[in-house]
Amino acid sequence: MKNSKRILSGLMAAGMAASLLTACGGSSSSTAASTPASTPAGSTASSEAAGGAGTDYKIAVVPKMTNIAWFQRMEEGVDAYNEETGSDIFYGGSAEGADQASYVESLLAEDWDAICVVPFDVEAIGPVLQKAKDQGIVVITHEAATIDAACRDYDIEAFQNADYGANFMEQLGTLTGGEGKYIQFVGALTSVSHNEWCDAAVALQEEKFPNMECLGRYETGDDTTVAYNQTKELLTANPDITAIQGSASTDVVGAAQAVDELGLTGKVQIVGTSMTSIARQYVESGTIASFSVWDPAEAGKAMIEMAIATLDGTVEDGMSLNAEGYQDLAEVTDGVFYGNARVDVTKENLDDYDF
Secondary structure, eight states, X not given: OHHHHHHHHHHHHTTOOOOOOOOOBOOOOSSSOOOOSBOOOOOOOOOSSTTGGGTTSOEEEEOSOSSSHHHHHHHHHHHHHHHHHOOOOEEOOOSSGGGHHHXXXXXXXXOOSEEEEOOSOHHHHHHHHHHHHHTTOEEEEESOTTSOGGGOSEEEEXXXXXXXXXXXXXHHHHHTTTOEEEEEEESOTTOHHHHHHHHHHHHHHHHHOTTEEEEEEEEOTTOHHHHHHHHHHXXXXXXXXXXXXXXXXXXXXXXXXXXXXXXXBTTBEEEEEOOHHHHHHHHHTTSSOEEEXXXXXXXXXXXXXXXXXXXXXXXXXXXXXXXXXXXXXEEEETTEEEOOOOEEEOTTTGGGGOO
16 A cells, blocks of 8 residues: 555656545544544645655544643644645544543554554553554654654654753742742653653752652643642642642643632742643733643644655654754654754743744
8 A cells, every 4th residue: 555655646746647535534522432434545635845745645643632722733733734735634533531542443444554643641552553553554653752662663752851841840949949849740640741741850859959849740631620629639738839830731720720719829839831722811810930832733743744754764863844843853762853842931922822
């Protein structure tokens, strides 16, 4: 299949017409993994993107979950990529992160060239991705730098995770004067990137802010309400908490709601990952000191571009992808490429990153 697609791409480049376009759709459930009603067979349109004539490859992009703003923004990026390049990349997943592995497993009945995944639980998804590779499917991951290399071809990161986590602690240490207890939230205790950020923050705190103490790391399931409830309980039981670090985009929003209700704005400092669309009011009020972000839309495009480059055999250290923040990629470890897509957002530049 792959060889025939490359031949077809060459014929298209020479100006020969062909049409392999079919409809694509999907359905999802909040309680179980869903499978696409139909999946795209590909598109014959040419592309200016890296990988160029590879837009006829059959590629799926699967987020951690589909029902939060972060991954809805990623879907916008995939849609924009399709519109810009004439491709027919499929985007779909489950509404619940816990159902992601079974969703990807359902895709394996189809004849895919590549599957791009943002793993929710690396332990659960690993065997499924290995099965995909055994079927000859290229596997690209994002936010999974330490996943077993046998489970993927390449992983692409928006930045180096240690730097991202250390940046949060630099801010929290400065904002609190290096005093008090702090808590950390992660979407899942099995999330590779979230735990790497937290580990890096703790390492810097122990070195640079010895009078601070990490009270614990808590799982939110990427759920604002869970972050809110846990924050309220923890602050009530531990009034000496002075700082909160969030990992999932929803963590700092839930934490800020609790801090605001308890009248602790300015007394408990909050930083973490988020998005303007869900965090704006708390940044403007000063409840969230700042948040860091990389555009999920661009991350989605970057995964697609890496999949095409892998299929075309053009992956190399220092390569650039047709996605903002993913130029001059550095392959720091085997098969893991790092971009430079992190942005720190405060009250001053909030409107510059309005997504």
